[in-house]
Amino acid sequence: MRITSSLPDNGVLFTVDDVPxxxxxxxxxxxPLVLVGHGGGQHRTAPGMAARVRRFTEAGFAVAVVDAPNHGDRPKDPELSRLAESIPARVAAGESRSALVAELHGLASRRSVPEWRAVLDALHAHLGPVPVGYWGVSMGCGLGVPFVAAEPRVRAAVLGLAPLHSGGGAAAGVTVPVRFLVQWHDELVPREESLALFDALGSTDKTLHANVGGHGEVPVAEVTSGLRFLDRHLRA
Amino acid sequence: MRITSSLPDNGVLFTVDDVPxxxxxxxxxxxPLVLVGHGGGQHRTAPGMAARVRRFTEAGFAVAVVDAPNHGDRPKDPELSRLAESIPARVAAGESRSALVAELHGLASRRSVPEWRAVLDALHAHLGPVPVGYWGVSMGCGLGVPFVAAEPRVRAAVLGLAPLHSGGGAAAGVTVPVRFLVQWHDELVPREESLALFDALGSTDKTLHANVGGHGEVPVAEVTSGLRFLDRHLRA
Structure with missing residues (x-):
């Protein structure tokens, strides 16, 4: 883990191998450490990210955000870019947007899962073996489901705003306690696909919270409540 | 309001007209006052009721439970009894259990709604004009939806574990903030009917919490969380 510069609010930028x-x-x-999987189009230093993660540090968590493949400071990946750029025309031609997005997340997660596991090794070496949780909705859920399924050090996860096939069939492999967020009027994720992903999660301790409003309108109270959920499981 | 006897934990039994x-x-x-609509087969002094309502009083609420028509210390109502007793055979003959139960709740609510409004008048005369919330799941939701829709003094409600037609079409008339509980493996209420009732509520501020398990397995954490929700809205 190479620390490259410092950020306000006790923050640092780092790389692990080539992953920023x-x-x-x-x-x-x-x-306790929370790994945050950012949403599509976001990245580790996107506007507002510092303010968002400040809620986590104020609640006593260390929090790490890793740029997903093809996002932020990472080089463009031709295969992912081609697939992402093909989506609008394929949706216009009648394909399911959520199935295409799930395909994109499936492809990206083949890289992000081993990358995040390596980042976690490095963060544990840096911070000590602190308990680990995961927070990721939308693309952060699509990449998070296979990560949480593969990584036994993650003890609890906040997921959501993603359809059934997001996570590439790994949902049943998620067995830790999960808080799952749904936006009842989500314009990007059909309601029944979102409910189906919750249903498919292998966890016996899982709770779905649905609020009115669109994809980007998760109430702030769900952040507070999600942090309480992680706190309960990571400090137990 | 006639107080007929006292109960442990600062409780009293009362009647308003003939309603206990x-x-x-x-x-x-x-x-703040929370009116609790008990579940089917329960009543104001059912075993465990005092322990359940103690969570409310410990959170600083006054709490009132009224025997629903055909329940507890109330005389048997021939029409409701006949309908209730017909349900097993009609389900065996292929009718929808949840539609029949909704029909039963619709019939009972024609009485319970004006009764509860009169009880609220009496409680306000007794306690002063304290803010009012409602808590009722299962039959308490079936009778609660038309009550909350009809009674402007109710400022927030915890509902759930009931199907779409429970509440007899009054769901759109519920416009106060709602916390709605769903049990993901509810053996009495089909999941899609439960989600459809949440969808039909007229409130713009409504949140659904779904947990794994059957009809009777709502986690205690939802009670704590529901009380926080009522506290936020009734003390605002």
Missing amino acids: GALWTPAGGTG | GALWTPAGGTG
Whole structure:
């Protein structure tokens, strides 16, 4: 893990191999670690990211955000770019947008899963073996489902805003406690596909929270509540 | 309002006209009032009711439970009894259990709605004009939906574990903030009918919480969380 520069609010930018990430630690030094999988089009230092992760550090968590493949400071990946750019025309031609997005996330997760596991090795070496949770909705859920299924160090996860096939069939492999967010009027994810992903998760301890509004309108109260959920499971 | 006897934990039994109820007040004297609509087969002094309502009084609420028509200390109602008793055979003959139960709740609510409104008048005369919330799942939701729709003094409600037609078409008339509970493996209420009732509620501020398990397995954490929800809306 190579620390490349510092950020406000106890933050640093880092790379692990060629993967860029950012880490913020709470005022108390360290605490349980939450890995955040950002949404599509976002990245580790996107506008507003620092403000968003500040809720986590103020709740006593260390929080790390890693640029997903083809996002942020990463080089463009021709295969992912080609698939992403083909989506509007294929949707116009009648293909299912959520199936195409799930295909894109499936392809991206073949890289992101081993990358995030390596980042977690490095963060554990840096912070000590702190308990680990995962937070990712939308693309962060599409890439998060196969990651949480593959990574036994993740003890609890906040997921959601993604359709059944997001996660490439790994949902049944997620067995840790999950808080799953649904936006009842999500214009990007059909409601029944979102409910089907929740249903497919292998966890016996899972709770779905659905709120009115569109994809980008998750109420702030769900962030507070999700942090309480992670706190309960990571400090137990 | 006639107080007929006292109960442990600052409780009293009362009647309003011929309707029997129970009221518990918090240690501090009074607080916002939660009307609880009990489930089918339950009543104001059913085993465990005092322990359940203690969570409410410990959170600072006054809490009242009224025996629903044909329940508890109320005389048997021939029409409701006949309908209730016909359900097993009609389900065996292929009718939808949830539609029949919704029909039963619709019939009972023609009485319970005006009764509960009169009880609320009496409780407000007794306690002062404290803010009012409603808590009712299963039959308490079936009778609660038309009550909350009809009663403008109710400012927020916890509902759930009931199918679309429970509430007799009054769902769109519910416009206050709602927390709606779903049990993902509810053996009595088909999942899609439960989701359809949430969808039909007229409230713009409504949140669905779904947990794994059967009709009777709502996690205790949802009670705590529901009380926080009511607290937020009734003390605002």
